[in-house]
Amino acid sequence: MTEDRTKLQWPKLATAIRAAREARGLSQVALAERAGISEGSVQNLEDASRRPGRIPPSLTKVEPHIGWAEGSGLAILHGGEPTPAPVVHDISANLRGGADKLRGKLPLRIVDELESDDPLLDSTVIRLPGANGVRMTVVVHGQPDATPEQIQEALLAWRRAESQLHGLPDGDDEPQAADGS
Structure with missing residues (x-):
């Protein structure tokens, strides 16, 4: 079964990532460095107008660095909320x-x-x-x-x-x- 990507909530995800990053006082560059991805990848994740054809691998890489448990990004895309990472x-x-x-x-x-x-x-x-x-x-x-x-x-x-x-x-x-x- 294929996933209907048109129903994914990309703007909600972008807003949530930006808010979580800013709540930790991180710049896009700092988050990129921590997650081992490019600054452009962080910018793309935070671009509410962006609707990629697939789930970017950078999503799972930023989750632990913005305080989210694994899979939180996908939960948001499907209308849910992020789960806080374990302390x-x-x-x-x-x-x-x-x-x-x-x-x-x-x-x-x-x-x-x-x-x-x-x-x-x-x-x-x-x-x-x-x-x-x-x-x-x-x-x-x-x-x-x-x-x-x-x-x-x-x-x-x-x-x-x-x-x-x-x-x-x-x-x-x-x-x-x-x-x-």
């Missing part, structure tokens, strides 16, 4: 609750970091290229008394670092042994 700080509390399990699997310095009261800003799992399923987990904590502007600045810095981590070279060069051979 990230609750994840940190869950990690602290499971610290006993983690203690047996992680170095104590890592467990101590996870148990800190610093707000959890983000986390990601990065698959290392050419490493046959090896993964790296990164947890990003902020300062406890950070202002919203400082948190935004920290998140932007993290996004830049995250893009570099995702772009790790393939490692075609064989690693050298400790003795240089």
Whole structure:
């Protein structure tokens, strides 16, 4: 069954995205940088007159950065409302609750970091290229008394670092042994 795209509420979506972005004090450029898309993609999402032939992939990329749960953009297009994204700080509390399990699997310095009261800003799992399923987990904590502007600045810095981590070279060069051979 094909979807009738003429009934989708593009103007409602455009207005909601702009309002959510502005409520977080983000410029179009800042949102684009966080979401890993172009500024033009953000502009297109916020253009109430635009009616693309398909749902742009940039929609799902901006959702977490404007405080929406996954699928909120589609809900708006179908006449609904966005669902707020889960509060990230609750994840940190869950990690602290499971610290006993983690203690047996992680170095104590890592467990101590996870148990800190610093707000959890983000986390990601990065698959290392050419490493046959090896993964790296990164947890990003902020300062406890950070202002919203400082948190935004920290998140932007993290996004830049995250893009570099995702772009790790393939490692075609064989690693050298400790003795240089």
